[in-house]
Amino acid sequence: MGFFDSLKRGLSRSREAINEIFYMGGEVDEDWWQDLEDTLVMGDMGGEVALRVVDDLREQAARENLTRAPQIRKALAERLAQEFTAPGRDPFTSLPSCVLFVGINGAGKTTTVGKLAGRAKDDGIRCLIGGADTFRAAAIEQLEVWGQRADVDVVTRSRGADPASVCYDVIDEAERRGSELVLIDTAGRLHTSSDLMRELAKVVNVTRKRCADKYPVSVVLVIDATTGQNGLNQAKEFNDALDLDGLIVTKLDGTAKGGIAIAISSQLGLPIYRIGVGESIDDLQSFDALDFCRALVGEEGK
Numbered sequence: 638m639g640f641f642d643s644l645k646r647g648l649s650r651s652r653e654a655i656n657e658i659f660y661m662g663g664e665v666d667e668d669w670w671q672d673l674e675d676t677l678v679m680g681d682m683g684g685e686v687a688l689r690v691v692d693d694l695r696e697q698a699a700r701e702n703l704t705r706a707p708q709i710r711k712a713l714a715e716r717l718a719q720e721f722t723a724p725g726r727d728p729f730t731s732l733p734s735c736v737l738f739v740g741i742n743g744a745g746k747t748t749t750v751g752k753l754a755g756r757a758k759d760d761g762i763r764c765l766i767g768g769a770d771t772f773r774a775a776a777i778e779q780l781e782v783w784g785q786r787a788d789v790d791v792v793t794r795s796r797g798a799d800p801a802s803v804c805y806d807v808i809d810e811a812e813r814r815g816s817e818l819v820l821i822d823t824a825g826r827l828h829t830s831s832d833l834m835r836e837l838a839k840v841v842n843v844t845r846k847r848c849a850d851k852y853p854v855s856v857v858l859v860i861d862a863t864t865g866q867n868g869l870n871q872a873k874e875f876n877d878a879l880d881l882d883g884l885i886v887t888k889l890d891g892t893a894k895g896g897i898a899i900a901i902s903s904q905l906g907l908p909i910y911r912i913g914v915g916e917s918i919d920d921l922q923s924f925d926a927l928d929f930c931r932a933l934v935g936e937e938g939k
Contacts, residue, residue, distance in 0.1 A: 724908035742825030751783025767807030768793030
């Protein structure tokens, strides 16, 4: 199964809801437009995005004489894709680069780090993993298992060590080795805890200062798509505290509503670098806004 097929499978919950208003193929009237707007809102896109998209599609439909629902499906995918913020650079391929992974517990940070390290290794990139999650039980062991799978070394310290100091040591080691890509896993933080967020901000600031001009630092939020609208609240809090560079959206596996990815990227102006639709390394791929939206509304991919 190709990645687009996996993406379609992963977005099945949202697509089935959207498909209901396209299946009949009838005339587009006021009730139809209202149904479309309601469906987008219920798909976790939020009222602001849904209203803006539907208003623009109304104008396009009138301008191009699109009078039947199936004609609007392609236009919907293209219009939704415009809501995503385009990345200025890809921190995983624009090298050298240091990436700090942040997010709440259970979002998939450690797994994401491991998958990205494996992909980098396969691409011939000199990669180093840093384990700055020194609090969670078995976090270091889990990261080391992923490092072994990816054949990428892991630098960490004993449980309870200061995370900012660990990051400092990781950069020292990366410079010594001539690493091109440094991936640092941080401890999960509840976005509602101001003390924990301040501590994480310290980790980010220390890493940025230590890297200076050697490694451009990107702070990437790993977010679980199944959290729905709560994911938007998480992203806002992390962005306010850390000035995020972008997102990785995980667990688009059929239980999530894909609209939350649109809501976060659009409202916060953050690019999505990667999306995950399964457990294997190949199920974490570069994000393509148009392909994502085609899968979301039931259009064919490239």
